[in-house]
Amino acid sequence: MFKLKGNTLLILVLSLVLILSITGCKKEADSTNGDKAKDNPATEDSHSNQDDNKDEEKPVKVEYANGASDSAIKIGTVGVQSGPLAFIGTPYFAGMEAYFNKVNEEGGVNGRKIELIKKDDEFKPDKSVQAIESLVFDEEVFAIVGHLGTPGVMASVDIVKEEGIPSVYFGSGAATLTEAGENFFPVQPNYVYEGKLMAKYAMDEFNASKIAVIYRNDDVGKDGLDGIVDGLKALGKSDVLAASDQLAYNAGDTDFTVQVQKAKSANPDLLIIYGLGGGTAGILKEIEKVGFNIPMLTTYSNAxxxxxxxxxPGAPNVITNLHVMGWLDVSEAKLKPLNDAMAKYFADVPVNAYTMAGWVAAETFVAGVKQAGDNLSWAGYIDAMNHLKFTEGLAPEISYTTGVREGVTQMAISRVVQQDDAFIFELLTDFNAF
Known part of the structure; x- marks a missing residue:
């Protein structure tokens, strides 16, 4: 053992404190510089400006939402695929798949293949809810595309809204879907808007001085009637609408004697039939029976x-006085890609309005993906859709802005004509907006 004199010990202690202080300051400086380098990649290596510039140019990696990856985008759809209404869903989903098959065969969208998962809801709201829950929570799809049928769409709208998952195109014209939320992107014209445009066409094309409306007594018919009333009011022509309180019928009705007699007694020069499928066919049959043959106009759902x-068959004479609203450009040039794809992938499925609707659902979703690029978070896709203006498809234009969810707003009128032994639709007007 040895002893240090006081002065010597003091010098050593002071020297040790000084060394520790210098070391601590150096570590603190290094740590501070390291944090700054993390915050600002350009300062990470002060000896290489070239490396700094490379770091600054690197794009920020966006975290993908569920269902999206570098190679694929998984999406889901729901609609009737079995039972008595399968005649709607079969061509509808074939049109959708034909478009996705075509896109995938051409290399996908920005290198990503589209994977479609279909769920059958048999046109039953409870089954539709179950299917949506499965797609969102179990399959974890990126988006819901082309949900078919108003009952199912309306039953599951709260789930989709709460989760914030993008929902593109509904096989529905329910007006409430235009206010469902920013993650909803309707395409089909809603029935209220269509009703307004019907009112405009009633004045511009038919020069109507009195209009009668036979309508289905549910959301479909009531929305359409509300639109007609609003449209006539905006045009200053409310007085041309005949009383409509006795002209409603219920879904499932087969006897339309009262409604047609009431409409005929109003002596209109234009009859608007706002109903779907079998109901409208039954009304036409009754009109044929009583010889009430005046110009008629019906919804695009019957186009x-x-x-x-x-x-x-039940109205061979009066049907040639029927006109129908439409929102798709069915010219030969516009239909060629669809016809070619259907011939290649689904040659045994007819090409009709349902096929076209499924095709439009698919091409609208893909247009949004192209707009989003690699920014495939849900927020990124929604933002891309809010800047979309798509004019290359079957619809004249599909576009959105923040807070605006009207769907297609340009529609045209076609009339029914007889060609040989068949009846077909012939375009009568240009596409117009209200």
Missing amino acids: DASFLAMAS
């Missing part, structure tokens, strides 16, 4: 060859 095949 399909299968409707003509159903309605024309």
Whole structure:
């Protein structure tokens, strides 16, 4: 053992404190510089400006939402695929799949293949809710695309809204879907808007001085009637609408004697029939029976060859006085990609209005993906859709802005004409907005 004199010990202690202080300051400086380097990659290596510039140019990696990856985008759809209404869902989903097959065969969207999961709800709201829950929570899809049928869409809207998952195109014209939320992107015209445009066409194309409306007594018919009333009011023509309180019918009705007699007694020069499929066909049959043959106008939901095949046998004369609203450009050039894809992938499925609707659902979703690029978070996709203006598809234009969810707003009128032994639709007007 040895002893240090006081002065020597003091010098050593002071030297040790000084060394520790210098070391601590150096560590603190290094730590501070390291944090700054993390905050600002350009300062990470002060000896290489070239490396700094490379770091600054690197794009920020966006975290993908459920169902999206570098190679694929998994989406889900729900609608009737079995039972008596399968004639709607079969061509509808074939049109959707034909478009996705075509896109995938061409390399996908920005290198990503579209994977479609289909769920059958048999057109039952409770089964539709179960299917949506399965797609969102079990399958963890990126988006819901082309949910088919107003009952199912309305039953599950709260789930989709709460989760915030993008929902693109509904096989529905329910007006409430235009206010469902920012993650909803309706495409089909809603029935209220269509009713307004019907009112405009009633004045501009038919020069109507009195209009009668036979309508289905549910959300479909009531929305359409509300739109007609609103449209006529905006045009200053409310007085041309005949009383409509006795002209409603219920879904499932087969006897339309009262409604047609009431409409005929109003002596209108234009009859608007706001109903779907079998109901409208039954009304036409009663009109044929009583010889009430005046110009008629019906909703785009009846703009399909299968409707003509159903309605024309019971109304072979008056059906040529029927006009129908439409929102798709069915010119030969516009339909060629669809016809070619259907011939290749689903040659045994008819190409009709339902097929076209499924195709539009698919091309609208893909247009949004192209707009979003690699920013495939839900927020990124929604933002991309809010800047979309798509004019290359079957619809004249599909566009959205923040807070605006009207769907297609340009529609045209076609009339029914007889061609050889068949009845077909012939375009009568240009596409117009209200």
